[in-house]
Amino acid sequence: MCGLSAYFASTPDPALAGWIDRSIDLAVHRGPDGRGRIVASGDRVEESIDGPLDWGLGHARLAILGLGDQGDQPMPSLDGSCWLVFNGEIYNYVELREQLRGLGHEIFGDTDTEVVLAAWTEWGPACVERFNGMFAMVLVDTRNRRVFAARDRLGIKPLYIWRGSRGSALVSEPKQLRAFPGFTARANHQLVQDFLIDGVVGHEPEACMFEDVHPLPPGHRLEWSLGEQPDPGEAQRWWTPDIRPEAMSWDDAVDRVRSQLIRSVELRMRSDVPVGSCLSGGVDSSSIVSIVTRLLGGSIRTFSSCSDDPAFDERKWIDIVNEATGSTPTKVFPEESEAIELLDTIAWHQDEPFTSMSLYAQWCVMRAARKAGVPVLLDGQGGDETFCGYRKSIYFHLRNLLTSGRLIDGVRHASAMAMHGDRRLFDLRSGMRYLPGPLRRRVRPIILLREPMRPFARHAWSSRMSGVRDLQSHRIADLSAWSLPSLLRYEDRTSMAHAVEARVPFVDHELIELGLRIPPEHLFRGGRGKAALIESMVGILPDPIRTRRTKMGFESPQSIWMRGALGADVTRRIRSSDAVADWIDVDALLDDGRTGERDWNRMQSTRFRVASLATWIDRFDVAS
Numbered sequence: 001m002c003g004l005s006a007y008f009a010s011t012p013d014p015a016l017a018g019w020i021d022r023s024i025d026l027a028v029h030r031g032p033d034g035r036g037r038i039v040a041s042g043d044r045v046e047e048s049i050d051g052p053l054d055w056g057l058g059h060a061r062l063a064i065l066g067l068g069d070q071g072d073q074p075m076p077s078l079d080g081s082c083w084l085v086f087n088g089e090i091y092n093y094v095e096l097r098e099q100l101r102g103l104g105h106e107i108f109g110d111t112d113t114e115v116v117l118a119a120w121t122e123w124g125p126a127c128v129e130r131f132n133g134m135f136a137m138v139l140v141d142t143r144n145r146r147v148f149a150a151r152d153r154l155g156i157k158p159l160y161i162w163r164g165s166r167g168s169a170l171v172s173e174p175k176q177l178r179a180f181p182g183f184t185a186r187a188n189h190q191l192v193q194d195f196l197i198d199g200v201v202g203h204e205p206e207a208c209m210f211e212d213v214h215p216l217p218p219g220h221r222l223e224w225s226l227g228e229q230p231d232p233g234e235a236q237r238w239w240t241p242d243i244r245p246e247a248m249s250w251d252d253a254v255d256r257v258r259s260q261l262i263r264s265v266e267l268r269m270r271s272d273v274p275v276g277s278c279l280s281g282g283v284d285s286s287s288i289v290s291i292v293t294r295l296l297g298g299s300i301r302t303f304s305s306c307s308d309d310p311a312f313d314e315r316k317w318i319d320i321v322n323e324a325t326g327s328t329p330t331k332v333f334p335e336e337s338e339a340i341e342l343l344d345t346i347a348w349h350q351d352e353p354f355t356s357m358s359l360y361a362q363w364c365v366m367r368a369a370r371k372a373g374v375p376v377l378l379d380g381q382g383g384d385e386t387f388c389g390y391r392k393s394i395y396f397h398l399r400n401l402l403t404s405g406r407l408i409d410g411v412r413h414a415s416a417m418a419m420h421g422d423r424r425l426f427d428l429r430s431g432m433r434y435l436p437g438p439l440r441r442r443v444r445p446i447i448l449l450r451e452p453m454r455p456f457a458r459h460a461w462s463s464r465m466s467g468v469r470d471l472q473s474h475r476i477a478d479l480s481a482w483s484l485p486s487l488l489r490y491e492d493r494t495s496m497a498h499a500v501e502a503r504v505p506f507v508d509h510e511l512i513e514l515g516l517r518i519p520p521e522h523l524f525r526g527g528r529g530k531a532a533l534i535e536s537m538v539g540i541l542p543d544p545i546r547t548r549r550t551k552m553g554f555e556s557p558q559s560i561w562m563r564g565a566l567g568a569d570v571t572r573r574i575r576s577s578d579a580v581a582d583w584i585d586v587d588a589l590l591d592d593g594r595t596g597e598r599d600w601n602r603m604q605s606t607r608f609r610v611a612s613l614a615t616w617i618d619r620f621d622v623a624s
Contacts, residue, residue, distance in 0.1 A: 001157070001501045002073070003027030004085040005058040005176055006138040008147070009167040010229060012041065012052030015181075016167075020058040022179035027172055029349070030087075030496045031060030038074045038083060045083060045142065055226070057138065059085045062499055064376060065093075066111035067272050077117045078106060081143040084120075086113050087172055088135030088157040089503070091267035096130060110272075120148070125221060128152075128238055132267065132508070136216070138170050145226040153239040153509045154382075154479070155205075155218030156488050161232045162213050168229045173493070174210050174351045175620070185622045186211040187579070189453065192613065194460040196447050196584060199355050199609055202485035203460060206232065209352040209616070218480070239509070241479075243472065246517040250532075253522040256514055257387075258536035264508035265291045268378060269298065275503075276301040276374040278365055279329070281317025283389070283530060284380030286545045287537050288505055292378075293325035294540055301328045303369050303377065305361040305556075308333065312557045317545060324542045330372060332364040336561045340569045347619050349497040353612040354490060356605060357556040357566075362494045370498040377495065381487050382506035385478045386515035388471070388529035396471045400520070403469060444595065446606045448585040471520055479512065562604035570611040577614035579624035584610070 005023040009016055017039045024035055039056040041049045059073035074083050090096065093112035096119060101107060105118040112133070119127035120139060125148060128135075134156035139148045149170060151159050162169050164182035177183045188211045194200050201209070205217035214232040216222060219239035224230045248256070265288055269275055277292065279285050279302035292298045302322060307313040315331070322329045339360045346359055369377050384390050449457055465477060478484060484507070495502035505511075518532055525531035534546050562570065571590060574580055588594060589610060595603050616622065 001030065001062050001064070001089070001496060002085075002087045003030030003060040003172045003176075003496075004073075004087050004136070004138060004159075004170075005172070005179075006056070006085060006140075006149075006170040007167055007180065008055045008226075008229065009053065011166065012054050013166065014050075014052050016053040016056050017048065019180050020056040023169070023171060023176040024058040024060050026176045026179060028060050029499060030172060031062045032499050033063040034061040034069075034072055035059060036061075036072055036074055040140075040142075043142070045080075055140065057083055057085045057140065062375070062501060063273070064089065064501055065270070065272050066109050070109035071111040071113060073113060075113050075117060077121060082117060082120060082139060082141050084113065084117055084137060084139045086116055086135060086137045087159075088133060088137075088152065089501070090115060090131045090133040090135065091270060092130075092132040094270070125150075125223065125238075128221060132510070134503070134507075136172065140226065142226070146223060147226055147230070148221065148223050149216060149230070150221040150238070151216045151218055153219045153241075154488070154507050154512070155215075155485060156492070156504060156507055158489065158492060159216045160208070160213055161216060161222075161230060163229060163232075170216075170230070174208065174213050175348070177210075177213065185620045187617070187622050187624055190456045192583065193449070193453055193456040193458070195353055195613060196449075196453075196610065197457075198460050199605070200460050200482065200486075201352060201355070202489055203481040205480065205485070206235075210620075210622075218485070241476070241509070241516055242513045243476065243516040245519065248517075248519065248522070250522055250535075253518050253532045254535045257511075257518075257532050258540075260508070260511045260514050261287065261505065261533075261536065262291055262295055264505040264511050265378070266296055267508075268503040268505050269296065271376050273376060274301070274374045275376040275378065276303060276369055276372075277327075277378040278302070278380065279304045279318055279321060279327075280380070281314040281321060281545070282380065283534060283537070283541070283545060283548075284383035284506060285378075286317075286321045287383075287533075287541050288378050288380060289321055289325055289327055290537070290540045290542070293327060299326065299328070301330060301369075301372065301374055303330045303365045303372075303374075304332070305365050306331045306333055307557055309557050309560065312560075317548065320542050320544050330368050332361075332368050334361050334364050334556050336557075336564065336566055339556065339561065340566055343569070343615060344619060346494075346497075347612065347615040350490070350493045350616075351620075352489070353609070353616045355486075355609050355612070357558040357561070357608065359490055359494060361556045362490065363497070366495050366498045366500045366502075369500050375499060376501045376503060378503050378505060379491060380506060381491055381504045382484060382512070383530070383533065385475065385484050386506060386512050387533045388475065388520075388523045390478070390483075390529070393471070393474070393529050394524065394527070396474050399469065400471050444599075446589060446595065446599075446603055447610075448588045450583055450585060453583045472516070475516060558608065559601055559604055562608065567604070567607070570607050573611040573614045573618075574607065577617060579617050579622070580610060580614050582624060 037058040039053045057074040090112040093115045100118045128150045135152045136157040136159035220235040222235040304318045522532045
C-alpha cells in the first residue's frame with residue numbers, strides 16, 4: 001500500500017510541483033520505501049519542468065510486490081501515453097497478467113501496478129470490474145486526454161477529492177490537502193452533530209468531517225477531460241453487490257462459505273515480504289490463522305492486544321489458537337499513560353474523530369508488527385457484517401420472524417437467544433441508537449446541543465433506517481454506512497501510520513456476495529449468528545473458539561482509565577475547546593450528578609468521543 005497525490009490546475013502554475021511534493025511529505029508514513037513525482041506542461045510529462053504546470057502526480061511507496069525499482073510510481077504505460085498512481089493490491093494480478101499476456105500485452109515485471117496499466121489499455125474503465133483487491137487509483141491518459149479515478153468495491157483504500165479556486169486535488173488522506181493553496185479545514189456541521197449524538201462516522205459515503213472534502217464512494221469511478229476539473233457529483237457506481245436470494249441447503253451453504261473463505265485467504269497471502277495476522281481470539285481472526293496454518297501449509301506470526309485486567313484480556317482464547325496452529329505469538333499490553341501521550345498522534349493519523357481507545361490497542365498491534373519486520377497483516381474485519389455476527393442482527397432476525405407470522409420459529413429463536421446466545425445480548429444500553437424512539441426518549445440525553453448546532457439535530461441512524469424491517473437491508477446498510485466504512489478507515493490509518501499493509505479476507509467481494517445470498521435460516525442457529533461460517537470451520541478452527549459465547553476484539557480498558565488519568569485528560573481537552581463549548585453544553589456533559597453508576601459506560605464513552613472531536617479540531621486547525 002502507498003500514498004498518492006494528484007493535482008489538476010485550473011490555470012497553469014509553476015508552483016504545482018512543490019504542492020505535490022509537500023502533499024507526499026504529509027503521507028510519507030504510508031510509503032517509506034520510495035517516492036516519485038511527475039508534472040506536465042502541455043504535452044510534456046517529466047519529473048521536473050520549468051515554467052507553468054498543468055497537472056502532476058505524486059506517490060509514496062510501500063514495497064510489497066516486486067521489491068525493486070520496477071514498482072516505482074508514478075508508473076507510465078509502455079508507450080508512455082498513460083501515467084498511474086495506485087494504492088493497494090490486486091490479489092488476482094497473477095491470473096490477470098497471464099490473461100493479458102495471452103492478449104498480446106508485454107508485462108516484464110512482477111508488480112500488480114503494471115497489470116493495472118495493461119488492463120486499462122485492454123479494457124478501459126471496465127478494467128476495475130476484473131480486479132479482486134483493495135485499491136484507489138488515479139490514471140492520466142494523455143493520448144485520449146482523459147483522467148480516470150476509481151476506488152475498490154467496499155472502500156478498503158481511501159481516495160478524497162477537493163476542488164479549490166486554483167485547481168483540484170485527489171489524495172489518500174485529507175491531511176495532504178494542507179499542502180495545496182486555498183485549502184482551509186472547516187467542520188461539516190451535520191456530520192459533527194451525528195458524531196456527537198449517535199457516535200457514527202463514515203455513514204455518508206460522499207462526505208467526511210471536513211466540509212467540501214469528498215471521498216470517492218466505494219465501488220465508484222470518476223472520469224473527466226484533461227484540462228477540466230473533476231466533479232465528485234458525477235462519480236458513477238461500477239459495482240453493486242449481487243444479493244438475489246439463492247436457494248441452497250445447509251450443507252451447500254457451509255461448503256461454499258468454506259471454499260470461498262479459503263480462496264480469499266490464499267489470495268491475500270501473495271506477497272514478497274513476510275505476512276502475519278492480527279489475532280483477537282474471536283472466530284474471524286482465528287479462522288484466518290487456522291486456514292493459513294492448517295490448510296495452506298504456512299506458518300504465521302500473530303499479533304494480539306492483551307491486558308492485565310481479566311475483564312479486558314483475551315489471552316485464554318488467543319493461546320488456544322496459537323497452540324493449536326503452531327503460530328509464533330507477539331502480545332502487546334496497552335498502557336494508560338502511553339494512551340494519553342499518543343492521543344494527539346493517533347488523532348493526526350486518523351484524519352477524523354474516532355469513538356474509542358480501541359484504536360490505541362490496534363495501534364500497539366500494528367507498531368509491534370512493523371518492529372518485528374512483518375509489513376503485511378491479515379485481519380478479521382467484515383465477518384460480522386457479512387454473516388450477522390452482531391448482537392443487533394439477532395434481534396433483527398427475531399423481528400423478521402415475528403412480523404412475518406412465523407411465531408413458533410420466533411419463540412424458538414428467542415429461547416435459544418436466552419439460553420445459548422452471546423452473554424452480552426441483553427445489554428440494551430450499548431445499542432441505544434437501535435432502540436425504538438419512545439424507548440430512546442425515556443433515556444436521559446448526555447449531549448445537549450447549543451443553538452449553532454440545533455439546526456442539524458437528528459438521530460442519523462433512525463432517520464435513515466426507521467421503518468426498515470428486513471434483515472437484508474440492515475446487512476447492506478452495515479456494509480455501506482453504519483459499520484464497515486468506519487472500521488476500514490480506522491484499519492487503514494492505524495496500519496499505514498506504521499507502514500503496515502492490512503489485508504481483510506472477509507472483505508472479499510465474492511465472499512460478501514455469497515454471504516448476502518445465504519438464506520437467513522442458515523445464518524442463525526442456537527440463538528447465535530454466523531452459523532454457516534462457524535460450521536464451515538469444523539475441523540479447522542479449535543472447538544473452544546467455535547463455541548465461545550462472548551467476543552471482545554482489540555479493546556482497551558477505557559472504562560477503567562476514564563475514572564483516572566485518562567478521564568482527567570479527556571476533561572481537560574473538552575474544557576479547552578472553544579468550538580465544543582459553542583456546540584454543546586459542556587457543564588452538563590461533565591456533571592457526574594446527571595447520570596448514575598448504571599449509565600457510567602454511556603457517559604464515559606460519550607465524553608471520550610467529545611474529547612476526540614476537540615483533539616481533531618485542535619490538530620487540524622478546524623474552523624468551526
